[in-house]
Every structure is written in C-alpha cells, then in structure tokens.
Amino acid sequence: MSVRVGEAARAPSFQKAAHTLLKDDQLRNNVRHATDVITHKRAGVVAEQHDWQQMRTTASAIKAHTLRYLDEYLAQFEATCTAAGGHVHWAADADEANRIIVELIQKHGGREVIKVKTMTSDEIGLNSVLEASGIHPHETDLADMIIQLGHDHPSHIVVPALHKNRRQVREIFMRAMGLKELGDKPEDLTEAARRYLREKFLKVKIGFSGANYLIAETGGVCVVESEGNARMCLTLPDVLITLAGIEKVIPTFGDLEVFLQLLPRSATGERMNPYNSLWTGVHTDEGPKEFHVVLLDNGRTRILADRESRETLHCIRCGACLNTCPVYRQTGGHAYGSIYAGPIGAILTPQLFDMEHSQSLPYASSLCGACYEVCPVKINIPEVLIHLRGRVVREQQSGASLEAIGMKAMARVFTSRRRFEAAQRLGRIGQWPFVSDGWIRHLPGMLGNWTAVRDLQPMPSQTFRNWWREREKENHDA
Amino acid sequence: MPDGSSDARSTILDRVRKANASVSGDHRAADYDAIPREYQRVASADRAEILKMFAERLREYDARVREAASLTAIPDEIRAALAEYGQRSALVADGFPREWLPDGLSWGAEADADIAAMDRAEGTIVACEVAIAHTGTIVLRDARRLTLLPDRLLCVVRKEQVVETVPEAFARLQAFAADALTFVSGPSATADIEMTRIRGVHGPRFLDVVLV
Numbered sequence: 226m227s228v229r230v231g232e233a234a235r236a237p238s239f240q241k242a243a244h245t246l247l248k249d250d251q252l253r254n255n256v257r258h259a260t261d262v263i264t265h266k267r268a269g270v271v272a273e274q275h276d277w278q279q280m281r282t283t284a285s286a287i288k289a290h291t292l293r294y295l296d297e298y299l300a301q302f303e304a305t306c307t308a309a310g311g312h313v314h315w316a317a318d319a320d321e322a323n324r325i326i327v328e329l330i331q332k333h334g335g336r337e338v339i340k341v342k343t344m345t346s347d348e349i350g351l352n353s354v355l356e357a358s359g360i361h362p363h364e365t366d367l368a369d370m371i372i373q374l375g376h377d378h379p380s381h382i383v384v385p386a387l388h389k390n391r392r393q394v395r396e397i398f399m400r401a402m403g404l405k406e407l408g409d410k411p412e413d414l415t416e417a418a419r420r421y422l423r424e425k426f427l428k429v430k431i432g433f434s435g436a437n438y439l440i441a442e443t444g445g446v447c448v449v450e451s452e453g454n455a456r457m458c459l460t461l462p463d464v465l466i467t468l469a470g471i472e473k474v475i476p477t478f479g480d481l482e483v484f485l486q487l488l489p490r491s492a493t494g495e496r497m498n499p500y501n502s503l504w505t506g507v508h509t510d511e512g513p514k515e516f517h518v519v520l521l522d523n524g525r526t527r528i529l530a531d532r533e534s535r536e537t538l539h540c541i542r543c544g545a546c547l548n549t550c551p552v553y554r555q556t557g558g559h560a561y562g563s564i565y566a567g568p569i570g571a572i573l574t575p576q577l578f579d580m581e582h583s584q585s586l587p588y589a590s591s592l593c594g595a596c597y598e599v600c601p602v603k604i605n606i607p608e609v610l611i612h613l614r615g616r617v618v619r620e621q622q623s624g625a626s627l628e629a630i631g632m633k634a635m636a637r638v639f640t641s642r643r644r645f646e647a648a649q650r651l652g653r654i655g656q657w658p659f660v661s662d663g664w665i666r667h668l669p670g671m672l673g674n675w676t677a678v679r680d681l682q683p684m685p686s687q688t689f690r691n692w693w694r695e696r697e698k699e700n701h702d703a
Numbered sequence: 704m705p706d707g708s709s710d711a712r713s714t715i716l717d718r719v720r721k722a723n724a725s726v727s728g729d730h731r732a733a734d735y736d737a738i739p740r741e742y743q744r745v746a747s748a749d750r751a752e753i754l755k756m757f758a759e760r761l762r763e764y765d766a767r768v769r770e771a772a773s774l775t776a777i778p779d780e781i782r783a784a785l786a787e788y789g790q791r792s793a794l795v796a797d798g799f800p801r802e803w804l805p806d807g808l809s810w811g812a813e814a815d816a817d818i819a820a821m822d823r824a825e826g827t828i829v830a831c832e833v834a835i836a837h838t839g840t841i842v843l844r845d846a847r848r849l850t851l852l853p854d855r856l857l858c859v860v861r862k863e864q865v866v867e868t869v870p871e872a873f874a875r876l877q878a879f880a881a882d883a884l885t886f887v888s889g890p891s892a893t894a895d896i897e898m899t900r901i902r903g904v905h906g907p908r909f910l911d912v913v914l915v
Contacts, residue, residue, distance in 0.1 A: 259898050262898040275743070276743045279740075283740050283742060293734070295723070296719040296720050296723070297731060315711040315714075315715055317715055365905075367893050367895040387898070389896075390897055411899040412901055423905070426905070427818060427819075442880070444881075445880065451891070451892050451904075453891035453906025459847075471719075476735055478877065478880040479877065482744075482869050482873040483742070495888070496839060497835075497886065499764075499887065499890065499892050500885065500906065501885070502847075503883065505880075511883075522711075522714075522715045522718070526715060526718035526719055526722055529719060530718075530721065530722035
C-alpha cells in the first residue's frame with residue numbers, strides 16, 4: 226500500500242521550513258490579517274448560537290458512532306447510492322483512486338475536467354496524474370484557481386490562497402489569462418475569474434468534486450460552498466465524479482441539521498454559507514447523466530485502528546483550528562509541508578503517513594489547547610499530539626540512537642543527588658566558552674538542537690543547594 | 704466497475720472491521736437513538752419575530768426583501784423588484800403559479816430553455832420549499848441550473864414556509880430527502896482575495912425575496 230499525502234514525503238521538517246518562512250514578512254502579514262478576520266467573525270456568530278456546545282456534543286457523538294459502525298454505513302451508502310443510479314468505487318490508496326478516476330475520464334474521451342475545491346484530490350496528487358495522462362483539470366474555486374495558475378501550493382484548508390495579496394493575484398491572472406489590462410480591486414479580479422470560467426462551465430463535459438457529507442440513509446451527497454462554482458460543476462456536466470474519504474459518511478439526512486450549522490460558522494464565520502448542494506444519484510430532469518463516487522481509504526483505516534487518535538477522523542475540514550493556532554498564525558501553512566496544515570494537519574499528516582516522513586509535525590504546537598476549544602466536532606488535538614509525540618519517541622528509542630543513550634545517562638544523573646551535583650559543577654565549568662553577554666546562543670553537537678530555536682540562560686555561579694548550605698553555615702556561625 | 708475496485712472494497716471493509724474488533728456489541732440502531740440531541744430543535748420565538756429575523760438576516764447578506772400583503776399582491780411586488788434593475792424579462796421555474804406573474808413583461812419557461820438561453824437570461828423567478836429565519840436561508844427543490852446561470856434570482860417565499868431553526872427545516876425536508884436540494888443564503892460570494900467579501904462570483908449577483 227502506498228499512502229500519499231500530496232508531496233509531504235519530500236518536505237523538510239517543520240522547524241526547518243518555519244525558520245525560512247518566518248522571514249517572509251509579506252506572507253506573515255497576509256496570514257495574520259486573514260486569520261484575524263475569520264477568527265473575529267467566527268467568534269461573533271458562535272456567541273449568538275446559545276446551543277453551540279450542545280451541537281458540538283451531538284456532532285462528536287454522531288462521528289464517533291459512525292466510525293464505530295463504519296463498515297455498515299459505507300455498505301449502506303453504497304446500496305442507496307447505487308439504487309439511486311450512482312456508481313460506487315473503492316480505492317485502498319492514492320494510486321488506486323487516481324487510476325479509477327483517470328479511467329473513468331478516458332472512457333468518456335475527456336481532455337478537460339472542471340473541478341470543485343477538494344482537499345482530498347490534493348492529498349492523492351490527482352492534478353499531476355491527470356496532466357500526465359493528457360487531461361487538463363480546471364480548478365474553479367477562486368483561491369484554488371489562483372494557486373493553480375500561479376503554480377503554487379495551498380496554505381489554508383478553507384482559504385488556500387490567503388498568502389497572496391491583490392497585486393500578486395492580478396499579476397498571476399494577467400499572465401495566465403493573457404489580459405493586457407486588469408484592475409487590482411478584488412471586484413475586478415473576481416469579475417475576471419467569472420468571465421474566464423463561465424466559458425469552461427458551459428463547455429466541459431466532465432465535472433469532479435469532493436464531498437462534505439455522504440448520507441448513508443439516502444445515498445445523497447452534500448457539497449458546501451460560497452461562489453457557485455461547485456453548483457456549476459455539479460449540475461452542468463454530463464458526467465460527475467466525486468472523490469470522498471471513507472470518514473465522510475454520516476448516518477442520516479437529518480444529521481445534516483447539526484453539521485450545516487457548525488461548519489459555516491466555524492469555517493468562514495457565516496451563519497450559513499451561500500450555497501449547499503444536495504443530490505442523490507442521478508436525477509432524471511437535470512444534472513449529470515452519469516454519477517460516480519470513489520471512496521478513499523489512503524491510511525484512514527490505520528488511524529481508525531488507533532483508539533487514542535481515531536477522533537482525528539471526526540474532522541469536517543473547517544479550518545477553525547488553523548485560524549486560532551498561535552503557531553500557524555506565525556508560520557502560515559507551507560511550513561507544515563502538507564496540504565493539511567495547522568493543528569489538524571499536525572495530527573493528520575503524520576498518521577496518514579505512519580510517522581515516517583513527518584515526525585516533526587507533532588512538535589509544531591505549544592499545546593495551548595485553543596484548537597480543541599474551537600473545534601466544532603470536539604477533536605482533542607493536544608491529547609492526540611501528545612500521543613503522537615509518544616509514538617515518535619518510542620519509534621526512535623527502538624534504535625540505539627545517541628539521543629536515547631543520552632537520555633538514559635540523564636536518568637541516572639537525575640536519580641542520585643551526588644551525581645546531580647557533580648554534573649552541575651561540571652556544567653558550570655564546561656559552559657564558559659559558550660556564554661556571551663550573559664546568554665548561551667549556540668551549543669555544540671546534539672545540544673545544538675535546543676539552541677537552534679531558543680537562547681539559553683547560563684547556569685548560575687551558585688546553585689540553590691549551595692546557597693542553602695552557605696546560609697545554614699552562616700546562621701550556625703552567627 | 705473498474706478492475707481492483709471490488710478487491711479494494713473487501714480490503715477496506717476488512718480493515719474497518721479489524722479496527723473495530725475490540726468494541727463489543729452491535730447495537731447500531733439503539734446506539735444511534737442514544738446520541739444526545741440537546742440543541743434547539745423547535746421554534747422559540749413567536750411568528751412575528753421569526754419573520755422579522757428572516758428579513759433582517761437576508762438583508763445582512765445583501766439580499767433585497769419586499770413584502771406582499773397577500774397572494775394577489777405578488778405580481779405588483781415582482782414588477783417593482785424587476786423595475787429596480789430595469790429588467791423586462793425572466794425565465795420562470797416549472798410549477799411557478801402563472802397568476803403570480805405581472806402582465807406586460809416577457810416570461811420564458813424553464814422547460815423550454817437550454818443552457819445557452821439560461822446563460823443569456825436577465826433573471827429567474829422561483830418559489831421555495833422552505834426558508835430558515837435563523838440563517839437567512841431559502842431552500843430550493845430542483846431548478847438547479849435555472850437558479851444559477853442568470854445573474855438575478857427572485858424567490859417568492861410564503862410566510863408559512865418560514866421556520867425559525869435549521870432542524871425544523873430538515874424535518875420538513877425529510878419527505879424530499881432524495882431530491883436535488885439547494886440551500887441559498889444570499890447572493891454568490893467570495894472572500895478569497897484579502898478576505899474582502901465580494902458579492903457575485905459564478906452564481907447570481909442579485910437576490911430578491913418577495914415575502915408573502
């Protein structure tokens with residue numbers, strides 16, 4: 226099985242990437258502004274909802290219940306969706322999903338696809354696979370289009386291009402759309418996108434989307450959006466292909482009454498986002514004549530098997546944890562080296578990846594707990610982070626690393642007063658070459674990992690124990 | 704079904720069952736019924752407050768709201784709404800009562816319009832299935848393309864269709880759960896560029912509601 230999460234395998238560690246990105250003032254300004262705006266709006270619409278906590282409790286319980294009976298709900302969705310005229314496909318990993326999607330498009334002779342914003346397609350790296358197969362995907366969400374036309378990577382789950390400002394967007398559009406003139410007001414840029422995409426919407430015969438919810442009871446699918454681009458892709462093409470993680474299934478149509486209240490308030494700070502589309506299989510009067518759903522595992526069942534972190538699969542991709550996270554607000558999304566950034570990315574990416582490539586991510590947090598407080602489905606992200614840190618340490622300990630040996634030696638020193646005091650004496654003597662202006666800024670060897678991101682105060686010339694002994698002696702002498 | 708998909712099906716379902724193997728008991732229906740639902744599921748405000756809230760929240764989304772005193776006043780309100788845009792014609796959703804349309808303007812039928820005609824149309828007139836005061840939402844059944852392609856959408860909402868909360872709307876919609884439903888809350892919008900809210904991206908830029 227080859228689980229893939231975008232290009233995360235090639236990404237540098239979080240700490241390394243963050244170091245570079247923190248120097249980008251433009252990026253930090255944009256991220257700060259965007260997260261401030263959404264956080265403020267969210268706080269307003271959550272405060273007016275007097276039953277917010279009760280809804281969180283229900284949503285969390287629905288998700289836990291669905292995961293407990295996930296096999297049954299998936300089979301039920303397959304049956305109801307098929308009965309309504311849809312086709313259901315199963316993909317164990319990214320490669321399998323990509324192959325199914327490419328084959329479906331090729332079967333219809335498609336050279337172009339209009340795409341609705343979907344994180345899951347970024348997760349499996351669909352666009353590059355499509356391009357390699359001679360199929361051009363048109364991203365139709367405004368932000369995704371900015372990312373695609375600018376050959377960039379998304380930096381936020383809900384507003385992927387928040388790191389670009391209007392002048393940067395204007396340049397990208399002028400180049401990609403071949404425009405000689407274009408204003409830089411958001412209105413001008415939006416109008417340009419409307420004109421550019423309207424022609425594609427009316428022409429391209431294959432649509433592609435993700436799903437916010439799959440409804441087991443009815444076989445229906447729900448997609449939540451703001452711009453109307455999703456409605457275009459979901460209703461105008463002849464063929465529609467929807468890719469969804471297996472955790473996106475919910476038991477009943479009525480369960481939407483909770484999620485459709487929690488998601489918009491958490492994601493964009495709106496009481497309701499402009500459009501929610503619900504459809505069930507193939508409708509005879511209008512919409513696609515052929516409908517396919519691809520159900521994707523790609524590491525999700527592995528998360529499901531870990532009882533301490535399976536709640537990661539509750540996530541409804543609202544992005545509230547990113548906006549509130551003091552670490553994300555400083556670094557932006559790119560530092561996480563994954564399409565899933567911020568606190569949820571810090572727990573999701575390493576688990577999808579089995580820790581191999583993203584061991585640094587569970588440490589990209591101060592464990593302040595703000596993410597847990599805002600999470601509409603009550604994922605206890607700090608607790609999962611600690612659990613994953615434990616796994617990183619255990620995996621590292623299994624090898625006889627220098628750090629593991631050092632930690633064992635440290636344990637011996639800390640359990641004996643004699644050894645501890647001897648170590649303190651040694652430290653005071655040993656530290657002097659590294660102290661300048663009263664601070665230690667660089668330590669040698671492995672200890673350098675500590676000073677790479679923080680300055681250290683030198684050990685004082687007198688320890689508390691020494692001072693206490695002296696004092697006793699003085700009292701005695703007096 | 705493409706090759707491999709049925710294998711993947713059993714692989715995935717096996718993995719799920721294995722992951723859940725340590726949980727004892729299979730009481731799916733009872734467990735589902737035991738999910739706590741202590742959030743608001745019925746109306747708490749009186750009718751006048753609910754209708755006021757609905758109109759206010761629509762206006763907050765930049766929708767225009769007009770009130771018609773009775774069913775017979777609908778044509779005049781539609782005429783007045785279109786006049787503000789200088790609009791002379793519209794496509795009308797299948798099933799929309801003809802007697803609600805004012806005379807002297809040009810009406811096209813949804814059934815006769817292809818995509819190109821919808822793309823050219825000045826606007827659309829529809830009725831809704833249910834409306835939600837709490838979120839300023841109208842819920843439409845079918846007419847998915849018709850309410851998307853033209854730049855102006857006018858929707859007639861009867862007061863008895865307006866509920867206070869989202870759960871009440873879902874209770875009413877349960878009978879149409881397998882139909883194509885569209886929840887509309889204000890005109891199409893984006894805040895993707897510098898978090899500035901722009902009205903109208905790909906869907907209608909103008910939303911008018913006639914509340915009867």
